[in-house]
Structure formats: structure tokens, C-alpha cells
Amino acid sequence: MIPEAEIKARRTAPAGDAPPVERELVFDIAKRGLLVAPAVIAIAAVVRGGAGAASAGIAVAIVILNLAMSGAMLSWAARTSLNMLMAAALGGFLLRMGLVVVVIAAIRHDAFVDLPTLAVTLLLTQLGLLFWETKYVSATLAYPGLKPSEKKED
Numbered sequence: 001m002i003p004e005a006e007i008k009a010r011r012t013a014p015a016g017d018a019p020p021v022e023r024e025l026v027f028d029i030a031k032r033g034l035l036v037a038p039a040v041i042a043i044a045a046v047v048r049g050g051a052g053a054a055s056a057g058i059a060v061a062i063v064i065l066n067l068a069m070s071g072a073m074l075s076w077a078a079r080t081s082l083n084m085l086m087a088a089a090l091g092g093f094l095l096r097m098g099l100v101v102v103v104i105a106a107i108r109h110d111a112f113v114d115l116p117t118l119a120v121t122l123l124l125t126q127l128g129l130l131f132w133e134t135k136y137v138s139a140t141l142a143y144p145g146l147k148p149s150e151k152k153e154d
Helices: 004-012 021-080 082-107 115-134
Strands: 137-139 144-146
Touching (some): 021 115
16 A cells, blocks of 8 residues: 555656657647648638628637647646646636636627627637647657657568
């Protein structure tokens, strides 16, 4: 049986010298978000006009910043302690969703905002980027973070 003091020490101990997995994932997903942003904005411009394009641009920016904040919070918490990691995961989600609501509430009545386009783009971009990123994530201890690229020999 493990002594209570050792259990408490394990719970509050920092994760150690782990690679910066969260930062790698954020940079990769931001790169993909910036890659698809022009197409998303162009589609919104064709379908909903200038306000649709502006709303799509705002939505893509919100998604990328939201994911960057998530990576920063989780990266900091992982270096601090495992308990902090769990608190940052839940508390950070609630905080980030609150910030998204505040931003949308602040701009929703502006002339350049098309609320349906903003909502649809926000949802599809968030889910699309997350699903796209799962293709590139490795869930093994040998390669935490992004899967190593396969090098083909001639």
C-alpha cells in the first residue's frame, strides 16, 4: 500500500521534462487554420456578402485564439502540477467559452457582423480544425504530440 504522503506528492508534482506537446499542437492547428481561412472567408463572401466575409474572418480568428489560449493554459498547468492541469482543463474551458460569449455579445449588433455566418463559421471551423488535427496527433508515449513524418527512402 502506498503511503498517503507519497500519493499527495505524486498528485501535486509537476509533470517533469515533457516535450512542449501543447505548443506543437497549437502551432500546427493555427497553421492549418490560417491555411483554410482564405477559402472560408471567400465562401462566406460569396454566400453572404461583405458582412459574411467579415464575420467569417472574425470567427476564424476567435477559433485560433481560443485554441492558442487552451494550449498556453494547459502547457503552463502541465509544468506546474497534475492537479493544476485538471483544473486548467475544466476552468480554462469555462473561461474561454465565457470570453467567446463576451466577444460575440459585444459585436453582434455591429453592421459588419452577420450573426448566422459568424455562428456557423465558428462551429464548423472549431470542429473542422479539431477533427483535421486528430489525423496528425500521436497518442503514444514514444511520440507524444504530433506523429513523426514518414521519410521515404529512394
